[in-house]
Amino acid sequence: MILGAWAASKAWPELEAWLLSHRHYGPYIRQWRERGAIPRRAKILAGLMMTASLGVLFYTGANAVLILAVGVLMAGVLFWMWSRPE
DSSP states (O other), X not given: OHHHHHHHHXXXXXHHHHHHHOXXXXXHHHHXXXXXXXXXXXXXXXHHHHHHHHHHHHHTTOOHHHHHHHHHHHHHHHHHHHHSOO
16 A cells, blocks of 8 residues: 555555545555554564465475575565564
């Protein structure tokens, strides 16, 4: 949604206004723009989904180098996300 709001602000002001006034997404987009904040629930869900994705890679027998590379990338993203304010 944050990427969509950014793209809309460049080309489609009506969509940006709709996203910012949306009752569910609007507050999160405004918090991101004002403070770079990510809600704790989103951080937890992202971590769970990344862990599940690694599990699927492992279960399907993907190459160990691929699993390691994806795991390192995901760990970096999670570290960055958890360093953001809530």
